[in-house]
Amino acid sequence: MRRTVVVVLVAVVVAAGGVVLVWTGLDRPTAAPAATRPLPTVPVTSGDLSTSVRQPGELGYAGSYQLIAQLSGTVTAVPAAGQVVDRGQRVLAVDQRSVVLFFGEVPLYRPLADGATGADVLLLEQNLSALGYGGFTVDSTFTAGTAAAVRRWQKSLDLPETGVVDAGAAVVAPAAVRIASVTPVPGEALAPGSVVATATGTGHGVRVELDRRYRALAVAGGAVRVSLFGGTAVDGQVTAIGTTATEAPDNGQQPTANQQQTLGVDITVTSPESALGGVFEGPVTVEFPGESRQDVLTVPIEALTLDAGGGYAVVVVVGGRRRTVPVTTGLVTSNRVEVTGVAEGMRVEVPDL
Secondary structure, three states, rough: OOOOOOOOEEEEEOOOOOOOEEOOOOOOOOOOOOOOOOEEEEEEEEEEEEEEEEEEEEEEEEOOEEEEOOEEEEEEEEOEEEEEEEEOEEEEEEEEEOEEEEEOOOOOOOOEEOOOOOOHHHHHHHHHHOOOOOOOOOEOOOOOHHHHHHHHHHHHHHOOOOOOEOOOOEEEEEOEEEEEEEEEEEEOOOOOOOEEEEEEEEOOOEEEEHHHHHHHHHOOOOOEEOOOOOOOEEEEEEEEEEEOEEEOOOOOOOOOOOOOEEEEEEEEEEHHHHHHHHOEEEEEEEEEEEEEEEEEEEHHHOEEEEEOOEEEEEEEEOOOOEEEEEEEEEEEEOOOEEEEEEOOOOEEEEOOO
């Protein structure tokens, strides 16, 4: 019986900081005695071949935000943990006045009225327009048309229809949020600049502490595959890659060169939420694609044997006659190997399947 070939993937860190995947495990088999009975055969096939690296990760809600109030008064209502707040919806109430969520980055840090200009005016107009309160040009200038839209918006919130936007009338986040925790309680006095809640995004993402040896496989914008508990898999995309390696010695001592180093990698789940099957948080496995070859000839790794010159070969069977054919190996995966020196459709011997 022919000895099985062992495959080992070694990651070599090169000077430029990348990773070269070197297949060192095509362990050359020793010569075996002639088979006493015919071995099964399989055809040489043509197709694509690729490698990958699997790393553990943690599935959760993507993004982390602090919702900061810019007004003072008494808190009269707060959101619940787990609540999803979209654009224009109430985050909290102060002195019985609703404070809503606007999308953007610039806080409403000052009163805005006819004649005001600036990035905060642009944010206000963008959000009013998205909420259906049009009738003005969306730019960075507060006009009479803006004031009219503000009054309609204030009416919808049961606020005084002044046409002037008070400082802190809205809190700001980049998109819809899911409330993680709430800081104030009803009845508490609120001051400008207070954190009223911490939140996440509503979509899902994965955090991977990637073995630094595989850094070259993590590419911003690159596609990955995320395997959930139970075998379900979803698509993901790399959105951020850390630049600082970290390591955690078990004994609290200074790290050594032999200890594993990792880089934080953030991944956004791009499949629909329904594909998660109700699993929104927990451990997952992320598959990072490695090398690939298109339209190459491959055989099972077990088909490799040793030729008389010490190289690799396969045993080709035609019409019941066996002959050893030298081959050159290329990319190796967990179960197949790229070969040249044979033709597609040839049948090669393998150990019992």
